[in-house]
Amino acid sequence: MADVEFEREESENQLIEKALKFLHSGCRCSRGAKGGPCSKQFEEETVLHNLHNSIELTNAELDLVVLTSIQAFTRKEDIGSRRSRSPRCNFQFQSVLICREMFLHLYRISYSRFRRLKENL
Numbered sequence: 001m002a003d004v005e006f007e008r009e010e011s012e013n014q015l016i017e018k019a020l021k022f023l024h025s026g027c028r029c030s031r032g033a034k035g036g037p038c039s040k041q042f043e044e045e046t047v048l049h050n051l052h053n054s055i056e057l058t059n060a061e062l063d064l065v066v067l068t069s070i071q072a073f074t075r076k077e078d079i080g081s082r083r084s085r086s087p088r089c090n091f092q093f094q095s096v097l098i099c100r101e102m103f104l105h106l107y108r109i110s111y112s113r114f115r116r117l118k119e120n121l
Contacts, residue, residue: 022105029099038098054107
């Protein structure tokens with residue numbers, strides 16, 4: 001039991017280190033203030049708080065949170081029109097537009113997991 005708890009703490013520390021590295025290097029988008037990266041718009045504490053919250057969720061709970069965000073900010077298509085590709089998403093965190101890369105880091109999910117969730121909409 002103690003080994004499982006130690007592995008979980010180690011895994012959480014790795015996720016936090018990865019998130020901090022991403023925040024310091026920044027994303028490559030220009031959605032932020034004055035055309036800068038959107039990742040620079042948020043305090044480190046805010047991002048880490050969100051990351052800790054997502055770490056505490058089960059995979060199913062996290063999937064629901066991500067699906068809710070995807071559905072809330074996905075552009076609607078006309079009813080009856082043919083869908084040639086999946087609808088485009090806009091991502092937001094604390095009512096601020098962010099890029100996909102920042103969104104994925106905020107919720108600690110991979111791009112392939114995100115695509116699978118989006119395909120099931």
